[in-house]
Amino acid sequence: MKKSFPISFESIYQLFSLIVVAILVHALYVGLIRPKADAILAKQEALVAEDKSYVTKRSIYVLIRDYEQEACFILLFWALAIIAYKGAMTIKHRALLRMDLIPLAEGMRILPEDTRDWSRKIQALAPRQREALLPRALLAALQRFGLTGNIQDASASTHAYCASEGERLESELSMVRYI
Structure with missing residues (x-):
């Protein structure tokens, strides 16, 4: 390791x-x-x-x-x-927004048992790319959906994850505002 x-x-x-x-x-x-x-x-x-x-x-x-x-x-x-x-x-990180991290065809659904395969595709990204917000949020949503099978739980976990990330970024920039 x-x-x-x-x-x-x-x-x-x-x-x-x-x-x-x-x-x-x-x-x-x-x-x-x-x-x-x-x-x-x-x-x-x-x-x-x-x-x-x-x-x-x-x-x-x-x-x-x-x-x-x-x-x-x-x-x-x-x-x-x-x-x-x-x-x-x-x-x-903007470059990640242009990437198709979960390449789904039009109308294709993700089932809870498929989340492990989709999670592996995100985990296969380069370490620097995996540390970005989008892959981490997608991974959290896929893991929650895989565990619960409920899309609302996945949505709530992603929302909470993005909100906490926003607060972290805000606190990091507070030093610059203080200066």
Whole structure:
């Protein structure tokens, strides 16, 4: 039996994207923004010392040079990386909607004793495809229908499964909203 890694790929992606974004933004601040802001402030101080009526001009480098703005940029780019990952996963899952996971002819019925065969076809998908919502929901519906023989039970289990998946996705995106 294949052992799975206890941490999901998405969690590892989020951690490393935070580290990479923090390094890149901090390097930009140390190498470009803070030195330019310090030079602009020194120049403005010299001009004010010469002429007391001199009005200092605003500079974007001076405005964003503080640590709070650096942290905001880090969180911004991290949230964008998370959203990009979610978007890529959505595009991959959309491809499953075009696939005929249960190839039934027009008017053909599925009986409770046939559900095991149809379930095997879904279980034969690649592991990444099997983890998507549609195959998992179909598999849950087929298993429930196979056990109970009642289509309403299968429908209720699929509805509950999709609702819980929606709540899980909502809670995952709450971090991005918080940022």
